[in-house]
Amino acid sequence: MTTKPSSAPWADEPFRLIATPSKSFDESLGHINGASVMAHAHNVIIRGLNAILQQAPYVPIVTDEQFNAQDVKDLLFYVQAWVKMVQHHHWVEESYMFPEIEKFTDRPGFMDDPKHQHELFHDGLEKLLAYSSATKPEEYRWKGADGMEKIIDSFSKALTDHLYAEIDIFLSMGDFDSDGLKNIWEESEKVAQKSGNIAMLYDTFPIVLGCADKTYEGGHDFPPLPWVLPYLIKYWFAAGNGAWRFNPCDWWGQPKPLEFGPS
Numbered sequence: 001m002t003t004k005p006s007s008a009p010w011a012d013e014p015f016r017l018i019a020t021p022s023k024s025f026d027e028s029l030g031h032i033n034g035a036s037v038m039a040h041a042h043n044v045i046i047r048g049l050n051a052i053l054q055q056a057p058y059v060p061i062v063t064d065e066q067f068n069a070q071d072v073k074d075l076l077f078y079v080q081a082w083v084k085m086v087q088h089h090h091w092v093e094e095s096y097m098f099p100e101i102e103k104f105t106d107r108p109g110f111m112d113d114p115k116h117q118h119e120l121f122h123d124g125l126e127k128l129l130a131y132s133s134a135t136k137p138e139e140y141r142w143k144g145a146d147g148m149e150k151i152i153d154s155f156s157k158a159l160t161d162h163l164y165a166e167i168d169i170f171l172s173m174g175d176f177d178s179d180g181l182k183n184i185w186e187e188s189e190k191v192a193q194k195s196g197n198i199a200m201l202y203d204t205f206p207i208v209l210g211c212a213d214k215t216y217e218g219g220h221d222f223p224p225l226p227w228v229l230p231y232l233i234k235y236w237f238a239a240g241n242g243a244w245r246f247n248p249c250d251w252w253g254q255p256k257p258l259e260f261g262p263s
Contacts, residue, residue, distance in 0.1 A: 003215035005255045008263065011050040011211070011248035015160045017043050018167055023217055030181030035170035037185055040212070040222040041089060042163040047211040048082040049156060051248045055260040056148060062138045070242060071260075072137035077243040079132040079148070081203040083125050086159075088204060090118055092195065097188045104180055105173070114169060117162035124155025189224075201237040209233055210247025213255055 002012050021027075022036040052075075059075050060066040098111035128151045141147040173181060196204070209230055212222055230251040238244050238251075245259040 001217065002213055003255055005257045008257060008261055009054050010255065010258060011047040011054060011213075013050060014053060015046050015050055015156070017046055017216070018164060020217055020220065021167070021171060028178075029174065030178035030185075031170055031173040031176070034173070034181055034185045035167050037189075037222075038170055039167055040220060042167070043213070043216065044208055044211045044223075045082075045086055045089065045163060046160060047213065047248055048085065048207055049152075049160070051211065051246055051258065052079060052082060053152070053156075055246055055258050057142050058260040058262065059140075059142070061141055069137035072140045074242040074245060076132040076135060076137075076140065077203075077241070078207070078246040080129060081207045081243065083129040083132070084200075085204050085207050086125060087129075088192070088195070088200070092188060092192045094118065096191045097184065100184050100187070101173075104184060105176055111169070114162065114166050117158070117165065120158040121155035121162070124151065124158075127151050127154075201233065202241075205229070206233055206238040206241070206244050207247065209251050209253070210244055210249050212253050213249050214253030215255060 002010070002017070004010050004012070018039045020036050020039045021032050025032045027033050027036055056075060056079075059071050060068065061072070094115065098115060102108055102110045128148070131148060131151055142149050144150070208223060209225075214220055214222070234251045248255060248258060250256050
């Protein structure tokens, strides 16, 4: 369970978080290790999505008395960062991880299901990125035919279903060499790091840190980053950007009350 900061709605709903396999099985096994790391990464994505769903409806729009253009601007930037994080995660899978798994298992097509699942929400993510990038604060709407809620609803179930299902695929790989699987996970992490750029320190890294709940299930050390990075993000790369108010955790992975809500 998460150490929730209050009784108010938080980023562990409406979409459920994934139970970490290593809490029930031996993490020294390659398939358990890979499934556990992937569960952590997927939970970061889910918390980010939940944080948007929990808060966006309560950000005042232009017709509301409490409307503040900066609040909307920050929300839209946060949504952009979330989409970019999801896209980068799936790029690493499709460009390196999935091909390496199929080569290692000698099973061409073994990862076809998750690749096809990516296609189910690809267009929705692109549409959300376009909306959050081009919409002016005065034009932003949550409800309605031209609102952001409708865009998210068009793909969020397909996305979360995929995030759950992919863990089961990793858990099904217990018959393969444990060390070989671990090597794939480690190399995938290196690919993710090498494919990063300075721009990601201003958007992707802040949302990863802010959605990685280190108290979940009694405590996790994810993501595995240098101890100094949260300080660099907080005091340099994320400084002055109000978008990170929407993160459900602080820079050190401790849950905090959501900035916007029913109260």
